[in-house]
Amino acid sequence: xxxxxxxDDCERLLELAPVTAAPIRHHVFVCTGKxxxxxxxxxxxxxxxxxxxxxxxxxxxxKKGCNPKGSVVxxxxxxxxxxxxxxxxLVYPDGVWYAQVRAWDVPEIVEEHLVKGRPVERLALLKxxxx
Amino acid sequence: xxxxxxxDDCERLLELAPVTAAPIRHHVFVCTGKxxxxxxxxxxxxxxxxxxxxxxxxxxxxKKGCNPKGSVVxxxxxxxxxxxxxxxxLVYPDGVWYAQVRAWDVPEIVEEHLVKGRPVERLALLKxxxx
Numbered sequence: 171x172x173x174x175x176x177x178d179d180c181e182r183l184l185e186l187a188p189v190t191a192a193p194i195r196h197h198v199f200v201c202t203g204k205x206x207x208x209x210x211x212x213x214x215x216x217x218x219x220x221x222x223x224x225x226x227x228x229x230x231x232x233k234k235g236c237n238p239k240g241s242v243v244x245x246x247x248x249x250x251x252x253x254x255x256x257x258x259x260l261v262y263p264d265g266v267w268y269a270q271v272r273a274w275d276v277p278e279i280v281e282e283h284l285v286k287g288r289p290v291e292r293l294a295l296l297k298x299x300x301x
Numbered sequence: 302x303x304x305x306x307x308x309d310d311c312e313r314l315l316e317l318a319p320v321t322a323a324p325i326r327h328h329v330f331v332c333t334g335k336x337x338x339x340x341x342x343x344x345x346x347x348x349x350x351x352x353x354x355x356x357x358x359x360x361x362x363x364k365k366g367c368n369p370k371g372s373v374v375x376x377x378x379x380x381x382x383x384x385x386x387x388x389x390x391l392v393y394p395d396g397v398w399y400a401q402v403r404a405w406d407v408p409e410i411v412e413e414h415l416v417k418g419r420p421v422e423r424l425a426l427l428k429x430x431x432x
Contacts, residue, residue, distance in 0.1 A: 270308065295315075
């Protein structure tokens with residue numbers, strides 16, 4: 171078990187995690203489980219990186235081509251049960267789960283969903299958190 | 302590039318991904334990046350599995366001890382920038398980012414946040430999607 175001390179000071183915590191200062195609007199997860207990887211999810215993630223960095227939207231360090239004040243966090247994730255219909259891409263907090271995503275779909279997801287707020291219906295299969 | 306054919310039939314897609322039939326209320330991500338792993342994030346994820354399976358809340362196959370009609374999806378994720386203050390645990394669509402989570406905190410997060418809908422304030426550092 172870790173013995174690292176618990177930090178109580180909230181300001182100190184925020185300093186240690188500059189991501190907390192970014193005006194995050196969306197968190198995009200690309201599944202890199204075995205099945206999604208077999209349909210090139212790494213290419214899908216790379217396409218998001220290219221598209222988001224080109225627009226200055228990806229949160230992260232400038233030396234990595236990202237923007238400390240970006241609006242989109244991009245992360246890999248494990249399998250979500252879309253193994254037969256990958257690649258899976260999830261957009262939160264919207265709760266939109268996309269299926270069968272290919273690298274060539276990414277500019278449309280970025281432009282329509284992340285910029286204009288209109289999920290790409292032809293790929294969106296599930297909506298989490300809707301009543 | 303993949304050559305798998307695109308499936309247009311929505312019913313067929315839903316059959317291929319039984320997770321779509323689950324009444325999902327929360328998606329929990331545990332960071333398994335290098336820094337979070339160094340503070341035992343694998344133990345944190347295992348604690349969520351134990352706690353959620355015991356309550357019949359984790360979505361998944363019965364043969365894996367999960368519930369096809371569970372309410373919580375549990376997934377690993379890559380680094381979110383909480384490297385110095387891990388382990389990071391994210392709860393969506395709520396958009397709550399927890400920092401410094403240890404395995405012993407997990408029962409409280411499950412009971413208070415996932416069951417009762419009250420985020421654990423002493424660990425919650427960021428809220429995504431709030432205005």
